[in-house]
Amino acid sequence: MGKSLHDFTYLTFDVVGTLIDFEGGLTECLAGIAADAGVVIDAEEALSLYRAARYSRDADLFPDDLIRVYLAIAPNLGLPVERKCGERLRVSAKRWKAFDDSAEALAQLAKDYRLVAMTNARRWAFDYFAKELGSPFYAAFTADETGTEKPDPVFFEKVFDFVAAEGSSKDEILHVAQSQYHDIGISRELGMSNCWIERRHGQKGYGGTIEPAKFTEPDYHFTSLKGLANAVAAARG
Structure with missing residues (x-):
């Protein structure tokens, strides 16, 4: 020191x-989307998938990039592959x-x-x-x-x-x-x-x-x- x-x-x-x-904010929003779809997600799995998707070469600025990230990870989590859900994730940043x-x-x-x-x-x-x-x-x-x-x-x-x-x-x-x-x-x-x-x-x-x-x-x-x-x-x- x-x-x-x-x-x-x-x-x-x-x-x-x-x-x-942000981890709590992300997983809370994803859990809400999952609940609406009638599925359950594992928070740590979601974060792992997020990490891999977020740091790709075609990443946009944060948190606008959450739309792209959501569409990339949704299939692996059993979530709806819909842009409106990605937008919901992006907008959730306002409430983190x-x-x-x-x-x-x-x-x-x-x-x-x-x-x-x-x-x-x-x-x-x-x-x-x-x-x-x-x-x-x-x-x-x-x-x-x-x-x-x-x-x-x-x-x-x-x-x-x-x-x-x-x-x-x-x-x-x-x-x-x-x-x-x-x-x-x-x-x-x-x-x-x-x-x-x-x-x-x-x-x-x-x-x-x-x-x-x-x-x-x-x-x-x-x-x-x-x-x-x-x-x-x-x-x-």
């Missing part, structure tokens, strides 16, 4: 999966819930840092997520602003340019995320300090998130965002 929590000015956050429970600790922890962390969202979601979806989280962000970068998705270094460079314009540098950023593939590995490669929020602790596999080629040991590791907020409070004394 190279730096103290006092050494950072900015906390950058992955949103979907770290702050917003935050993890129980997210809003309170973000409000606490905002007392000490400038909070910056970094999400692969499009701006229209992020606006709903931000409201669900209590609108805590100092700034936000979505796939619409960056023109790309993490783990593309270009996404991170946009944020580096932003903090540089404020007279700061990436050395003053702690990147907070649950995805080893999208965030923790690439942030290490780019020389950032990072904090892994292990949302799937106690569960097997990577759920709806693609498995990384290798595991990256983070600078900080908590199983909840509350854990980070409590550590900051303790460091503050």
Whole structure:
């Protein structure tokens, strides 16, 4: 652990999966579609199928891509192969819930840092997520602003340019995320300090998130965002 929590000015956050429970949102909507069709689905199987379908070469921006993903996975789940169901899945993003600790922890962390969202979601979806989280962000970068998705270094460079314009540098950023593939590995490669929020602790596999080629040991590791907020409070004394 190279730096103290006092050494950072900015906390950058992955949103979907770290702050917003997208796995719960996805599987709840799919279960509703299944119930209407008179079938039952297995949540972990659905997430595995989602992961394989989501990260294909013809993927669209998230969550608009959920229409294509639904049509790809529906046959394997015994669900209706109908575009209206895919649209139902896409629109469900407007109602996805935050993890129980997210809003309170973000409000606490905002007392000490400038909070910056970094999400692969499009701006229209992020606006709903931000409201669900209590609108805590100092700034936000979505796939619409960056023109790309993490783990593309270009996404991170946009944020580096932003903090540089404020007279700061990436050395003053702690990147907070649950995805080893999208965030923790690439942030290490780019020389950032990072904090892994292990949302799937106690569960097997990577759920709806693609498995990384290798595991990256983070600078900080908590199983909840509350854990980070409590550590900051303790460091503050």
